[in-house]
Amino acid sequence: MSVLQGLEKIGQSLWYDNIQRVMLQNGEIEGMISRGEIKGMTSNPSIFQNAITKSTDYTTQLQTLAWAGLSAEEIFWNLAIDDVQRAADLFTDTYKNSNKKDGYVSLEVNPNLAHNTTGTVKEAVELWRRVDRPNLMIKVPATIEGVPAIRQLIGKGINVNVTLIFSYDRYAQVIEAFLSGIEDRLAKGETVASIASVASFFVSRVDTKVDGYLGEYIKNHAPETEQLRKMMGKAAIYNAKKAYQLFLREFNSQRFQKNKEHGVKPQRPLWASTSTKNPEYRDVIYIEELIGADTVNTVPPATLLAFLDHGVVVDQITKNLDPIQAHFSSLEKYSISIDKVTEELELEGVQAFSDAYNK
Secondary structure, eight states: OOHHHHHHHHTEEEEEEOOOHHHHHSSHHHHHHHTTSOSOEEOOHHHHHHHHHTOSTTHHHHHHHHHTTOOHHHHHHHHHHHHHHHHHHHTHHHHHHTTTSSOOEEEEOOGGGTTOHHHHHHHHHHHHHHHOOTTEEEEEEOSTTHHHHHHHHHHTTOOEEEEEEOOHHHHHHHHHHHHHHHHHHHHTTOOOTTOOEEEEEEOHHHHHHHHHHHHHHHHHOGGGHHHHHHTTTOHHHHHHHHHHHHHHHHTTSHHHHHHHTTTOOOOEEEEEOOSOOSTTSOTTHHHHTTOOTTEEEEEOHHHHHHHHHHOOOOOOTTSSOTHHHHHHHHHHHTTOOHHHHHHHHHHHHHHHHHHHHHO
16 A cells, blocks of 8 residues: 555545645646645745745746736735646646545735734635635634634635644634634525635644753753653654644534534644654654544645655554653743743744745
8 A cells, every 4th residue: 555545544635835836837736636646735925935036937927017017015916826726726626526625725815914813804805806716725824813814714605724823722712713613604594515624733843942942951951961852852743643632522522513514524634844854853754643534734845755755654643642741741840831832933933924925
């Protein structure tokens, strides 16, 4: 059995965390889809910054739009929307054949609106109208201000990819926003069967942050070096596994089962930031350790190639749960709070996407 067949059997979908115009035009993405390597695509401002500034793929269209007098921001949205429309069209068969479970392409709202609920909703509605594809997902950051926007957009029947989720508590708020949005629609007598949503829970950045704090502690507490090193590289997986337990509980609850009667699909966890930042760790650790039913893993190019080459498929996500709470308690003993870590990561994530968008 191939790794792709193994994932299919367990119930995990691989999406591609990348978008480049040349790949959309030369048949490369089409080939990856036909081989079953990817079942969806995600983008963000950093990905578009890389695609547009480090290639000549956009030069002709960019010049034409500039000569037409459009602002830099208007030009960006024209370029991005064209790419997303092309990608969505390539995934049309995947969307239809999976009964609207997969085949989605994500486009993020302006990250400068991350703390503006009204502005986020307004822009998301406009992007939904402009892209005009049923297999589009609008990405909305899971900030305090983003959570009510998620509920409103789901209530309007717009597919939402909730991005930049780092903490268990914020994930709980995201699930509540999704379920409430569904219930808002049902209360108005509107359909919910065509709505899709994923909750993008970020992974490897948690290890990078926690390992950094542990490394600082090691510098000043040499006698405990071995114990501290054993604690490295675990927080991200444990954090995600804990989140998956919440997913299982909420989407097997009586509340969701009642909504399910109307055809609504669960809001699947999507594991994001799954490239391995530390060369000492296995290059596919953030795929292999998070394989489980009703999940998505969005992978960058190098990680996808590595997984197709030597990935091992085992349903791991519900295993080795007992040490989770003890691990986070141990981190607290060294003044490393997972709540503080995830709060920092959210702020940094929003800033990084804002910087990329503005550049």
